[in-house]
Amino acid sequence: MSTAEIIARCEELYEDTTFAASRAWKEAVPGRKVVGFMPVYIPEEIIHAAGMLPLGILGGGDNLEVIHGDAFYQSYICRIPRSTIELGLTGRLDFVDGMLFPSICDVIRNLSGMWKLMKPGVYAKYFDVPQNYRDDIGGEYYQNEMQELRHDMEKLSGNTITDEALNNSIAIYNEHRQLVRDVYAMRSAEPWKVPSSEVYLVMRAGQVLPVEEHIVMLKEYLAAVVKEDKPIRDKCRIITCGSFCEQPPLNMIKSIEMAGCYVVDDDYMLVNRWLMEEVPTDGDPIKSLADAFLHHSADSSAKYCDTQEKVGQYLLDSVIKNKAEGVIFAAPSFCDPALLERPLLSAKMSENNVPHISFKYAENSGQMQPIREQAGTFADSIKLWS
Amino acid sequence: MTTSIGIDVGTGCIKTVLFKVDGDNIEWIARRNDKIRQRDPMELARRAYEEVIEEAGLTEADIQYTATTGEGENIEFSTGHFYSMTTHARGAIYLNPESRSVLDMGALNGRAVKMDEHGKVLTYRMTSQCASGSGQFLENISRYLGIAQNEIGELSKQADDPENVSSICAVLAETDVINMVSRGISAPNILRGIHDSMAGRLVKLLRVIKADEGVTFLSGGLALDEGLMDSINASMVKMKIPTKAVNHPDSPYAGAIGAAIWGAYRYDKLAEQGSLAIAS
Amino acid sequence: MNTATKPEAIKDASMLKQKAMIARNYDALTSAPETGKKIVSTFVPGNLNELINSFGLLNNLPEINAINNGMRKQSGAMIMDAERSGHSEDVCTYVKADIGMMSKGNIAPNGKVMPPPNLLLLSYTGCFTFMKWFELLRKEYNCDTVMLQVPYTGDGVITDNMRNFVVKQLKEEVIPALEKTSGVKFDIDRLRENMARSAKAEDDLVWVLESAKNVRSPIDAYFGGVYYIGPIFTAFRGTQDAIEYYQLLRGEIEKRMQDGLGPVTPEGDMGEEKYRLVVEGPPNWTSFREFWKMFYDEGAVVVASTYTKVGGVYDEGFRHDPTNPLESLADYCLGCYTNRNMPSRVDLIEKYMNEYQADGLLINSIKSCNSFSAGQLMMMNEIEKRTGKPGAFIETDLVDPRYFSAANVKNRLESYFQMVDQKRRSTRTA
Amino acid sequence: MKCYIGIDLGSTTTKAVVMDEFGEVLGRGITNSRSNYDTASRVAKLEAFISTRLTLFHRALEGLSGLEGEKIDRLLLNLERHFRLELFLEQLEDLHQTCAGNAGDLRYPGQKAKICAVLDVAFARLCEKLQGLFAPGVVRKSDFFRDLAGSEYMNIAEQTAKEMGMNFDTLINIYDKSIIEVENRPPNDDMEGKFLRALTNVLAEETDLSVSSDDVMKAIKSVLDMDLEETYVVGTGYGRVRLPFPKEHIRSEILCHGLGAHLMYPKTRTVLDIGGQDTKGIQIDDKGIVVNFQMNDRCAAGCGRYLGYIADEMNLGLHELGPMAMKATKTVRINSTCTVFAGAELRDRLALGEKREDIMAGLHRAIILRAMSIISRSGGITDEFTFTGGVAKNEAAVKQLRELVQENYGDVQININPDSIYTGALGGAEFARRAVEEA
Ligand SMILES: Nc1ncnc2c1ncn2[C@@H]1O[C@H](COP(=O)(O)OP(=O)(O)O)[C@@H](O)[C@H]1O
Ligand SMILES: Nc1ncnc2c1ncn2[C@@H]1O[C@H](COP(=O)(O)OP(=O)(O)O)[C@@H](O)[C@H]1O
Numbered sequence A: 001m002s003t004a005e006i007i008a009r010c011e012e013l014y015e016d017t018t019f020a021a022s023r024a025w026k027e028a029v030p031g032r033k034v035v036g037f038m039p040v041y042i043p044e045e046i047i048h049a050a051g052m053l054p055l056g057i058l059g060g061g062d063n064l065e066v067i068h069g070d071a072f073y074q075s076y077i078c079r080i081p082r083s084t085i086e087l088g089l090t091g092r093l094d095f096v097d098g099m100l101f102p103s104i105c106d107v108i109r110n111l112s113g114m115w116k117l118m119k120p121g122v123y124a125k126y127f128d129v130p131q132n133y134r135d136d137i138g139g140e141y142y143q144n145e146m147q148e149l150r151h152d153m154e155k156l157s158g159n160t161i162t163d164e165a166l167n168n169s170i171a172i173y174n175e176h177r178q179l180v181r182d183v184y185a186m187r188s189a190e191p192w193k194v195p196s197s198e199v200y201l202v203m204r205a206g207q208v209l210p211v212e213e214h215i216v217m218l219k220e221y222l223a224a225v226v227k228e229d230k231p232i233r234d235k236c237r238i239i240t241c242g243s244f245c246e247q248p249p250l251n252m253i254k255s256i257e258m259a260g261c262y263v264v265d266d267d268y269m270l271v272n273r274w275l276m277e278e279v280p281t282d283g284d285p286i287k288s289l290a291d292a293f294l295h296h297s298a299d300s301s302a303k304y305c306d307t308q309e310k311v312g313q314y315l316l317d318s319v320i321k322n323k324a325e326g327v328i329f330a331a332p333s334f335c336d337p338a339l340l341e342r343p344l345l346s347a348k349m350s351e352n353n354v355p356h357i358s359f360k361y362a363e364n365s366g367q368m369q370p371i372r373e374q375a376g377t378f379a380d381s382i383k384l385w386s
Numbered sequence B: 001m002t003t004s005i006g007i008d009v010g011t012g013c014i015k016t017v018l019f020k021v022d023g024d025n026i027e028w029i030a031r032r033n034d035k036i037r038q039r040d041p042m043e044l045a046r047r048a049y050e051e052v053i054e055e056a057g058l059t060e061a062d063i064q065y066t067a068t069t070g071e072g073e074n075i076e077f078s079t080g081h082f083y084s085m086t087t088h089a090r091g092a093i094y095l096n097p098e099s100r101s102v103l104d105m106g107a108l109n110g111r112a113v114k115m116d117e118h119g120k121v122l123t124y125r126m127t128s129q130c131a132s133g134s135g136q137f138l139e140n141i142s143r144y145l146g147i148a149q150n151e152i153g154e155l156s157k158q159a160d161d162p163e164n165v166s167s168i169c170a171v172l173a174e175t176d177v178i179n180m181v182s183r184g185i186s187a188p189n190i191l192r193g194i195h196d197s198m199a200g201r202l203v204k205l206l207r208v209i210k211a212d213e214g215v216t217f218l219s220g221g222l223a224l225d226e227g228l229m230d231s232i233n234a235s236m237v238k239m240k241i242p243t244k245a246v247n248h249p250d251s252p253y254a255g256a257i258g259a260a261i262w263g264a265y266r267y268d269k270l271a272e273q274g275s276l277a278i279a280s
Numbered sequence C: 001m002n003t004a005t006k007p008e009a010i011k012d013a014s015m016l017k018q019k020a021m022i023a024r025n026y027d028a029l030t031s032a033p034e035t036g037k038k039i040v041s042t043f044v045p046g047n048l049n050e051l052i053n054s055f056g057l058l059n060n061l062p063e064i065n066a067i068n069n070g071m072r073k074q075s076g077a078m079i080m081d082a083e084r085s086g087h088s089e090d091v092c093t094y095v096k097a098d099i100g101m102m103s104k105g106n107i108a109p110n111g112k113v114m115p116p117p118n119l120l121l122l123s124y125t126g127c128f129t130f131m132k133w134f135e136l137l138r139k140e141y142n143c144d145t146v147m148l149q150v151p152y153t154g155d156g157v158i159t160d161n162m163r164n165f166v167v168k169q170l171k172e173e174v175i176p177a178l179e180k181t182s183g184v185k186f187d188i189d190r191l192r193e194n195m196a197r198s199a200k201a202e203d204d205l206v207w208v209l210e211s212a213k214n215v216r217s218p219i220d221a222y223f224g225g226v227y228y229i230g231p232i233f234t235a236f237r238g239t240q241d242a243i244e245y246y247q248l249l250r251g252e253i254e255k256r257m258q259d260g261l262g263p264v265t266p267e268g269d270m271g272e273e274k275y276r277l278v279v280e281g282p283p284n285w286t287s288f289r290e291f292w293k294m295f296y297d298e299g300a301v302v303v304a305s306t307y308t309k310v311g312g313v314y315d316e317g318f319r320h321d322p323t324n325p326l327e328s329l330a331d332y333c334l335g336c337y338t339n340r341n342m343p344s345r346v347d348l349i350e351k352y353m354n355e356y357q358a359d360g361l362l363i364n365s366i367k368s369c370n371s372f373s374a375g376q377l378m379m380m381n382e383i384e385k386r387t388g389k390p391g392a393f394i395e396t397d398l399v400d401p402r403y404f405s406a407a408n409v410k411n412r413l414e415s416y417f418q419m420v421d422q423k424r425r426s427t428r429t430a
Numbered sequence D: 001m002k003c004y005i006g007i008d009l010g011s012t013t014t015k016a017v018v019m020d021e022f023g024e025v026l027g028r029g030i031t032n033s034r035s036n037y038d039t040a041s042r043v044a045k046l047e048a049f050i051s052t053r054l055t056l057f058h059r060a061l062e063g064l065s066g067l068e069g070e071k072i073d074r075l076l077l078n079l080e081r082h083f084r085l086e087l088f089l090e091q092l093e094d095l096h097q098t099c100a101g102n103a104g105d106l107r108y109p110g111q112k113a114k115i116c117a118v119l120d121v122a123f124a125r126l127c128e129k130l131q132g133l134f135a136p137g138v139v140r141k142s143d144f145f146r147d148l149a150g151s152e153y154m155n156i157a158e159q160t161a162k163e164m165g166m167n168f169d170t171l172i173n174i175y176d177k178s179i180i181e182v183e184n185r186p187p188n189d190d191m192e193g194k195f196l197r198a199l200t201n202v203l204a205e206e207t208d209l210s211v212s213s214d215d216v217m218k219a220i221k222s223v224l225d226m227d228l229e230e231t232y233v234v235g236t237g238y239g240r241v242r243l244p245f246p247k248e249h250i251r252s253e254i255l256c257h258g259l260g261a262h263l264m265y266p267k268t269r270t271v272l273d274i275g276g277q278d279t280k281g282i283q284i285d286d287k288g289i290v291v292n293f294q295m296n297d298r299c300a301a302g303c304g305r306y307l308g309y310i311a312d313e314m315n316l317g318l319h320e321l322g323p324m325a326m327k328a329t330k331t332v333r334i335n336s337t338c339t340v341f342a343g344a345e346l347r348d349r350l351a352l353g354e355k356r357e358d359i360m361a362g363l364h365r366a367i368i369l370r371a372m373s374i375i376s377r378s379g380g381i382t383d384e385f386t387f388t389g390g391v392a393k394n395e396a397a398v399k400q401l402r403e404l405v406q407e408n409y410g411d412v413q414i415n416i417n418p419d420s421i422y423t424g425a426l427g428g429a430e431f432a433r434r435a436v437e438e439a
């Protein structure tokens, strides 16, 4: 398959606000169940091991007409919860048997309770994660939380989740995570061949497809990209940061590139690469997942940083590793975690002489002109003077 | 010697200039400033392009680089595009070598840019999506008050007790203003109030980019509004920004000038690298 | 405000007492460099005052400073200062007022410089902003920081795992940090004594708040309420002062009830009680008086509010328990209002609507605070559905004067009161 | 006779309704809101009384045997036409004089004579041109003097200025200043005189009356002699706090809209009102009592003024937007409804090659989408549903609304009254009536 064919398929999945692909998976075999989850991270392995499909829900994008969702949110709250409510109220998520709301911010947290009020019959859970990284404190708490989730997933699916099954799921997700890392590495190495909009779409497909299917897609994409022959353009290398929850419209991702930037790293859909290293598959799986979370997981503003020195280090590391020339802080309007942390991150960048700019967006932003102008000036300045 | 044209496509006007650049020797040959007034900007730009060439006594073949800026990304006959903050910074240095920051006040967005003495952009900030206190708003209000654009500045300077415009929204602020008229507030005080509120937003941008050297150059059409300039200066003092805001009779051309100069610069750089083909 | 020019009623003893307590506390804080006392900065919801106190440490609450600056109309400039230095317009204005206060020399309400804290105790209950707030402060002060993560009660219950997690953090993270800062060894008996005192004051507080169940309520449980909860929510829980304050207050309210009086307002006793409301959401501080006036001028009295539960929901029965001090502290943190899930918040409001015989629910939605605000419109719907009483929705901010539009709020309130009135009349004639 | 009056002082327009003691609507009047609220309500009231007279004329003429319905209608239509023309010419002359006065302004030193000469020519042309607006069967683009005079003034002034070597901007500036003054001067009161002069003209034109003109004249005169007493006035709307009324004469616009919609359609349970700066979703019960309402928040996105900005951007009249959008073949998706950026959004889309009609359809949909969320916030739509406010005059907005209501709430009876813009004033008048009659 060519990249164009793969991307066409991804685009179709991306634009479909009815989740036909996930519905089809569910209907293929009687008794199958689907568990939806919001950004940033949940241990998908537990859902997978119960034979269910984890479905990543990232809002409604810029294609969904939001009517009732808006009715539940004031203008100063970000967009993703409203479009998610809209999805819920318009029956688009009726096939979803359970919803998980990870600990990311107060908005998602409250959304978990709203879901309970809105859909009294459906399993909905706020899934807390530790902000304390000691094995005996945060680790133990987290293991218990995961055990509780495991128990809930067993009940929901009607299947027992054995340690073997869980270890097996971890192995599959390990492979998936490796492939995801490969795609990112490839883009960082040859960004002219791997446009960000493509990476984005391919990663988005992973939110609605079964992991096994997505593994195949990633392999095909990697193979197809190598054969691409696209010219190198006069663009600068930048990292975008702050979009870990509500996603920007595809047009914005394209606009940044059109304005003269190659995006060499980003924080879209972190769930695909939250755990940064292979998770062991031979021990107590819950403990392995907890260890990975505490000690080898990606950073984002949703996490507490326990020492001053470590603040923003993950971003700086990425700048160095990906040879980025600048950072674009692009956060959703009204996003507390991203916007509260931004002054800390930008200070860190300034201290290390990394040029940076920032702007805000909404998942349904229509106007790209200010975005192009800001990203373009940023690219101009890097191009003309470095 | 490089001959270049800069075209700044704005929301209200299209500014077109022709320059000859030879190292530090920069010569401004021809200019045009056309109000768009519901006409097709692309056609207007084409016409202006031909007219500056004619004015300079040249032919199209003599032009080595045509640079667009502003909303001119889609003009087919351009060689390259620079984004407006890049060009305003350079144009400001050309018009006033003391400039180390620029405040550009467009019809919808305000922008602040900080640069070095060569016009290299250091940091910048734009106003957000919400258009409160934009140039457009000022235009609407002045029409409502029956005041010509070029009178605004003068009147605003006569204010003795400026009225605070509280609304953050430009639309709701229109009602604010209507209420003021009905309370018998004088036009100068209303205009000065609007200027102050616009200045507040704009100067906040300067504060964010930490403008602290040289002078702050006002570019764009509104730069010639002396009342707004006064408000900006007052606001800068209040917010403890150590520079002073200045304008220039050619302030509206700053973007086009910068585009022409950067165009020439880029042409030379590409010629040096022997990669002129990429540019066209 | 200028009290000298108004022929104001003689201040009640409880008011004077509270004023003195607050003044003394600020003096203790600002004179810490001389007295050698150590300061812990921490947050109101789920604060560990009994514990901090047991080490002889002083407690500084940045939220309260922000409120003070808001009421004295200084927060606006501070917020703008912070925004200019790169903080987003979109985030909580408490944070920005705090950071702006720092850049203005950290002047406490008593006019003296607030010394930097020796320890940041990040007890984040019910709000994620707290976490980033202290990360920002840590960068400014570069001092020790300890975090107490209080899990959210997403399913409406406190599980053993949550409680154990909090207790374990108290034992292994928080107490050692407090020991280090104070140089004092942890003494569980001192903690117990403090907690016993807390429980005593809490009994009287609950009595005060519940006095509003009287039709012709002697108190306003929102505008007045924020004064009544002051001591319990801030640096005084667990002190003898707090016990005395609530005894005085209770006495005064008992007297008002005997005299058949309504609430006290800044303009004296309130007139006829026309509307009884339950209010959800924090008040606006920058125009607090003006806001309150919009209510008492119309004869609206707030009989119950959720804001007065952010520092502990005592009317549901919880008391600090000296017999199980750490577990009880954990339960306290876990049970604060904003740490409760949406369905529990709705249940609580529904209960208030019924038990306090309210005419309606008013939501003051605060731009700053997603913890409170995200979902309030659904809460309103739910309450309307369950009680058949109308809800109203207004939007303001805590300490950002730019977000208080008096005309707008007044318009909505008026429309709302007229609507309740009209409805009432039609049911009477029908 | 007793008259009860409701005045709705909106952000864009001011409306008045006159009602008799039985709750019958006698007249409606509208004018554009302006800086002087007193004047706005005076003019609206005056207009409503004009329309009241016309209603009463109708009643009086019905009493004449031999004059049947169709003829009465024609007669009154012509009467109104002539009357309006009188009124219009009077205002136009006022505008001319005001402009001439303003030409003496210090900003145009020594130019007064020249400017006045140009103005004389321009106004003569204007007068000739605009008379045609009141010819039989002509549909006028707007009810307001400002719009009628302004639309042609620009063209004529530009042409005249060019011919006579005058700066066009000067003429525009003088006009901008003068129109405000003229607008803030209510037309002089001699309504009877105008009606009688108009009637004389009409009767002169009429050839086919089955009754004697004297009888008609007598009937009309009897109405003109009738004293219309302002028994009780209730004010509402955006500007109500600035109305020179005591507090008990002021009602919130929410209550007035609810009641007004109830009077027009007693089965109404949900009301949507889209005005210039606010959008309201109101739920009412079977007596017209408001049980719930929601308004847009502090942002004016997606309100009527949004269309105003679009119309300005496109150089069109407000009433032309709807028809243009109706020609769309598809609906472009528009997400931002910030009023001020409306123009930018439009340009953006045009630059992307979208068709004007399709963008217009998208813009209308965007407004209605926002309104739909406000309704949803107020509790959704229950049968029957009534759409009121100025935007209800816009057919494209109505079309989008019908579609979205169908999609979200299924089959619902949707009421849209040609007089829906008066809903608030109607409710106000009823409150006034009740205050006296049911006291
Ligand atoms: N002399 C002047 N005094 C005040 N305002 C002016 C003057 N000249 C132009 N303007 C205003 O400047 C604006 C156009 O500025 P410009 O920078 O060209 O904007 P854009 O680039 O968006 O078209 C218009 O809104 C116009 O009203
Ligand atoms: N003839 C018309 N055709 C289309 N839209 C109209 C027409 N008249 C008014 N409008 C719309 O109605 C809005 C004004 O509505 P209105 O109910 O009068 O508002 P308000 O009560 O706030 O003054 C205008 O902004 C305009 O968009």
Ligand code: SF4
Pocket: A078, A079, A080, A081, A104, A105, A106, A107, A108, A245, A246, A332, A334, A335, A336, A337, A338
């Ligand atoms: S976008 Fe930001 S504020 Fe909104 S839900 Fe996501 S993390 Fe929370």
Ligand code: SF4
Pocket: B129, B130, B131, B132, B168, B169, B170, B171, B172, D298, D299, D300, D301, D302, D337, D338, D339, D340, D341
């Ligand atoms: S507040 Fe006004 S200017 Fe801002 S987005 Fe809303 S309509 Fe636009």
Ligand code: SF4
Pocket: C092, C093, C094, C095, C126, C127, C128, C129, C130, C368, C369, C370, C371, C372, C398
């Ligand atoms: S967001 Fe709310 S709870 Fe959090 S710090 Fe701000 S006001 Fe307090």
